Amino acid sequence: MTLTRKAVRKAAREQGTPVLGRFPVALRVLGYALVAGVALLYLLPFVLQLVTGFKTDPDAAAHPLSLLPTTPTTAAYQRLFGLSEAADGVPFLRWLGNSAFVAVVVTGGRVLFDSMAGYALARLRFRGRSVLYTFVLAVMAVPGVALLIPKFLVLNTFGIFDTYTGMILPLVVDAAGIFIMKQFFESVPREVEEAAKVDGAGVFRVFWSVVLPMARPALITLTILSFQGSWNEFTHFLVATQSGQYETLTTGLARFVSGGLGGGTQYPLKLAAALLSTLPVAALFFAFQRYFVSGANAGAVKE
Amino acid sequence: MSLRPASAIRATRSRRGGRDRDGAWGWLFVSPMVLVLGSFLVLPILMALWVSLLHWDGQSNPFSGQADFVGLDNYRTLFTQDGLDRTLFATALRNNAYYVLLTVPLQTGLALVLAIVVNQRMLRGRGALRTIFFFPSVTSSIAVATVFLFLFQGSGAVNALLSWIGVKGPNWFADPRGVLSLVLGGLGLVDPEHPTGLLAEHSTMGLSWFEWLSGPSVAMCTIILLAVWTTSGTFMLIFLAALQDIPRELEETAALEGVNRRQLLRYVTLPALRPVLFLVLTLGLISTWQVFDQVYVMGQGAPGNTTLTPAFLSYSAGFDNADFGQGSAIAFVLLALILVLTGFQRWALRERGARTGRKR
Numbered sequence: 001m002t003l004t005r006k007a008v009r010k011a012a013r014e015q016g017t018p019v020l021g022r023f024p025v026a027l028r029v030l031g032y033a034l035v036a037g038v039a040l041l042y043l044l045p046f047v048l049q050l051v052t053g054f055k056t057d058p059d060a061a062a063h064p065l066s067l068l069p070t071t072p073t074t075a076a077y078q079r080l081f082g083l084s085e086a087a088d089g090v091p092f093l094r095w096l097g098n099s100a101f102v103a104v105v106v107t108g109g110r111v112l113f114d115s116m117a118g119y120a121l122a123r124l125r126f127r128g129r130s131v132l133y134t135f136v137l138a139v140m141a142v143p144g145v146a147l148l149i150p151k152f153l154v155l156n157t158f159g160i161f162d163t164y165t166g167m168i169l170p171l172v173v174d175a176a177g178i179f180i181m182k183q184f185f186e187s188v189p190r191e192v193e194e195a196a197k198v199d200g201a202g203v204f205r206v207f208w209s210v211v212l213p214m215a216r217p218a219l220i221t222l223t224i225l226s227f228q229g230s231w232n233e234f235t236h237f238l239v240a241t242q243s244g245q246y247e248t249l250t251t252g253l254a255r256f257v258s259g260g261l262g263g264g265t266q267y268p269l270k271l272a273a274a275l276l277s278t279l280p281v282a283a284l285f286f287a288f289q290r291y292f293v294s295g296a297n298a299g300a301v302k303e
Numbered sequence: 304m305s306l307r308p309a310s311a312i313r314a315t316r317s318r319r320g321g322r323d324r325d326g327a328w329g330w331l332f333v334s335p336m337v338l339v340l341g342s343f344l345v346l347p348i349l350m351a352l353w354v355s356l357l358h359w360d361g362q363s364n365p366f367s368g369q370a371d372f373v374g375l376d377n378y379r380t381l382f383t384q385d386g387l388d389r390t391l392f393a394t395a396l397r398n399n400a401y402y403v404l405l406t407v408p409l410q411t412g413l414a415l416v417l418a419i420v421v422n423q424r425m426l427r428g429r430g431a432l433r434t435i436f437f438f439p440s441v442t443s444s445i446a447v448a449t450v451f452l453f454l455f456q457g458s459g460a461v462n463a464l465l466s467w468i469g470v471k472g473p474n475w476f477a478d479p480r481g482v483l484s485l486v487l488g489g490l491g492l493v494d495p496e497h498p499t500g501l502l503a504e505h506s507t508m509g510l511s512w513f514e515w516l517s518g519p520s521v522a523m524c525t526i527i528l529l530a531v532w533t534t535s536g537t538f539m540l541i542f543l544a545a546l547q548d549i550p551r552e553l554e555e556t557a558a559l560e561g562v563n564r565r566q567l568l569r570y571v572t573l574p575a576l577r578p579v580l581f582l583v584l585t586l587g588l589i590s591t592w593q594v595f596d597q598v599y600v601m602g603q604g605a606p607g608n609t610t611l612t613p614a615f616l617s618y619s620a621g622f623d624n625a626d627f628g629q630g631s632a633i634a635f636v637l638l639a640l641i642l643v644l645t646g647f648q649r650w651a652l653r654e655r656g657a658r659t660g661r662k663r
Contacts, residue, residue, distance in 0.1 A: 035420055039435045042532070045450045046438075048460060052453065064453070064460040117336040126329030132337070139340055141645040142348075145593040145614040146638035149621045149630045150347030153354060153365075158342075170343035173336045203328040232443040234596050239622070250445045257449045258600050267453050274446035285441050289434065292441055296540045 053077070053272035060267045076272035092273060094245070095252040099231060099277070102167055102248060106230040109172030111223055115215065117173070118181025119207055123193070133182075139175040145235060152239045162242045170240070171230055177222050180298050184218035185211065221291045221298075228281050228292075249277035348638075355631035361621070370628075377632035382508065392633065393508035394608050395616045401519040402527060402594060402612065407587040409531045414538030414583065419572070421539065422546045433543070437536035447533055448600035452476075455525045473521045479607025483518025520609035526597050534590075538583050545579040546572070578652070585648035592641055613637045 047067065052060050053076050055069040063070070078084040080092040120126070121133050151170065152161065160166035188211065196210045212219070234250040241251070257270050285292055354365050355377055363369035380388040420426065421433050439447060454460045455475040462472030487493045493502075493513075502513040519527065549572065557567050573580075595614040598604070604611035604619070613633055621630030 035426070035432065038417075039432055042435050042439060042536075045447075045454060045532075048454070049450045061458060063463075064458065065463045113335040113339070116332040120325075120329045120332035124325035124329040124332065126326040129329065132333055135340070136336075139344055141642065142344060143589070143593050143638060143641040145595045146617070146634045146641065147344070147347055147351075148595075148614075148618050149354075149627055149634055150351035151343065152621070153350045153627075154343060154347045157350070157366075170339065173339040175340065178336060203325060207332075228441060232445075234443075234445055234599075238599075239618075250443055253449060254445045254596075254600050257445075257452060258603060267456075270449055271453055274443075274449040278442045278446045281441060281443065282438070285438065286434075292437070293540055296437075296440070296537050297544050 049271045049275055053268055053275055055268050057266060057268060061265075076268040077276075079269060080273055080276065090252075090256060090269065090273065091244070091247070092252075092276075095247050095249045096276070098246060099249040102164070102171075102237075103227055103230040105168050106171045107223055107226040109168070110174055110177050110226040110230075111219060113173045114177035114222060114226075115181045115212065115219065116207070117178045119185050119211060121178070122182045122185035123211075124203065136175045136178050136182075140179065148235060148239050151236065155240055161240065162246060164246070166240045167237055167246060167248075171233065171236065174226070174229075176298075177226060180222060180225075180295075181215070181218060183298070184215055188214055220288070221294055224284055224288050224291045225295045228284065231281055249273075253277060351631040351634060354627055355635055357628045359627045360625045361627050362625075365627075373628065377628045378636070380629070381632060381636065388629070390509040391608065391611065391616060392613070393510045394514075395611045395613045396508075397510065397515055398519070398523060398609060399592060399594065399612045401523060402530075403588065403591040405519065405524075405527045406530045406534075406591050407584060409527070410534045410538060410587055411580070411583050413531060413535045415542055415576075415580070417535060417539040418542030418546055419568075422543060433539075436539055439533045440536040442533075444533070444596040445600055448529060448597050451525060451529045452601060475521050475525050476602055477606050478521050479609050481517030481520055481609070482524065483516065484513070486518075520606065522602050522606055522610050526594070526601055526610060529597055529601070530591070530594065534587075538587070541583055542576065542579060545576055549575050582648075582652065585644065585651070589641055589644050589648070592637065592644070 048065070051067055051069065052064070054072050054074065055063075056071055056073055056075070059070050075084065080090065082093060117136075121129060121136070155161040155166045155170075158166075160169065192210060192214070193206050196206045201210070232250065233248075234254065237246075237248050237251045238254070241247070247255070253270075253273055256273070350366075356372060356374055357365055357370040358373045358376075359365045359370040381392045382389065417436050421429050421436070423429070426432075455462075457474050457477070459475075461475075465472040484493065484498075493499075498511070498513040502516065503511050505512045507515065553571055554567065557571060562570075593614055594612050595618070598610050598612050598615045599618075602610045604615060614637060617630045617633035617637065619630075620633060621627045
């Protein structure tokens with residue numbers, strides 16, 4: 001083995017073949033098998049989730065690994081959508097409606113307010129601008145988890161604890177989104193705006209009819225990240241609400257699931273609910289992958 | 304506002320004295336941000352700072368003198384008072400330390416390997432692989448934790464898999480013993496049930512040295528696996544962006560010079576990745592001290608407080624035990640810790656950038 005690899009390497013060196021071409025076929029096959037194995041580890045939980053949703057409770061408990069339900073059934077999904085009796089305290093449609101409503105309003109708010117603030121910080125000249133920008137950077141460093149009790153205190157004081165207002169309002173502006181928009185607006189050439197101003201457009205006109213249409217790529221990124229973020233939001237809704245009517249998919253699912261630990265009960269129902277709550281974000285992800293990718297990297301380089 | 308051309312031209316021409324020309328508009332544009340971030344980030348911090356000095360059960364009005372002012376007692380008890388407070392806080396710190404120590408190296412190492420693999424030009428299906436590895440990162444933490452509960456339950460998929468190779472899997476969510484102490488017990492070195500000797504006789508913050516060193520419980524291990532599985536994709540993308548910044552010619556020249564792959568990795572790729580590696584490590588450090596969602600779903604501290612973390616302890620002190628003063632104090636200790644880590648990261652990255660900038 002070592003001899004042949006040495007020989008291959010020597011030959012390659014003489015011919016100047018790129019490094020990667022020097023590997024013998026057997027090694028490549030092994031490499032592909034390894035990579036495929038790791039990929040399977042990332043996929044298998046989702047596959048099992050999908051399959052188990054179509055199993056019966058005893059089947060899921062007895063054969064957790066089997067990829068084919070012995071008696072396929074859509075009972076779990078029927079229960080979630082209220083098509084059959086015994087929903088077992090899982091008002092799934094209510095959770096779905098709340099999640100959708102909150103995510104849409106929050107996304108709309110973020111797209112508007114983040115781009116307004118981002119534009120002002122990038123382009124408008126006013127007293128206190130640099131202080132505000134430092135403020136945005138500082139806010140991004142504040143860990144949300146340490147603010148669980150503080151947020152509850154404020155919502156309580158304002159009298160908006162356990163209301164849609166209390167769920168939505170604290171989320172309609174986010175510092176990371178402002179940062180993304182500011183970076184984008186700074187990369188736009190000034191000439192267009194100047195021309196519009198010379199033509200007599202006011203600040204708001206320039207922003208609304210000139211700059212925003214040009215910012216479409218950044219706006220799409222912001223829309224997608226905001227929707228994903230607010231759809232998956234958990235801790236804020238956990239401390240902002242109390243009554244069942246405001247339960248979202250995340251808080252509802254968490255309360256439903258964290259009860260029966262260890263026992264193999266109702267997993268088809270739990271996994272079907274989890275799958276449906278992942279589906280919208282999954283669809284977005286597969287349709288607009290590159291926006292998620294740019295978001296992940298923007299998050300990393302926000303220094 | 305000013306639709307008259309004359310004033311607009313004057314405004315663009317005269318740069319001087321124009322510092323405040325957008326003043327009203329500027330403040331109008333940032334006012335939603337100032338209102339929301341001020342009311343829901345700055346104000347809560349100030350209010351909670353006050354509440355952390357009180358003994359407040361959440362019932363009376365904490366701002367009208369109806370709650371007992373106890374000064375720094377809520378903080379002091381966390382570190383010094385005998386009994387439940389100190390032990391619980393110490394346990395939470397210990398658990399989170401294990402979580403950090405295992406999660407950060409694992410997620411960083413895995414992300415780096417995945418990035419290098421996905422960056423190989425000869426590999427087919429790189430786009431699909433990137434999608435597969437990244438997908439868990441964009442899904443809801445609650446939904447994913449649900450799946451892991453199913454996989455790791457007593458008669459679940461993981462134990463079924465283990466029984467294929469003749470291993471009897473542990474009862475993942477019911478065994479409060481630490482992995483390390485189990486291993487040592489298995490080797491006959493210590494008796495995990497009745498530890499004796501140096502480690503058992505000394506204690507720090509109410510936890511015996513043996514308890515500090517007993518290792519994460521198997522339940523904590525599932526949360527660590529979950530964290531590594533979900534975050535490695537995001538960090539892979541960050542590494543990947545850095546790898547693609549390495550000029551391709553560098554690799555090709557190296558290949559012509561007869562540099563082998565291991566040397567290429569060691570002398571070209573890894574040095575180029577060093578700043579990103581530092582970034583990813585500190586980002587990991589900052590986020591692993593905030594673990595909450597997964598703890599909430601996968602045990603709420605059970606079994607035997609071995610998955611309790613400071614973030615969850617703060618939540619349950621306030622919302623389950625109606626001790627908002629204590630909960631706020633824990634939140635501030637955590638806040639301080641994370642802000643120190645964030646500050647260190649910014650300082651170190653700035654320093655690094657300046658130094659390389661001067662050299663080149």
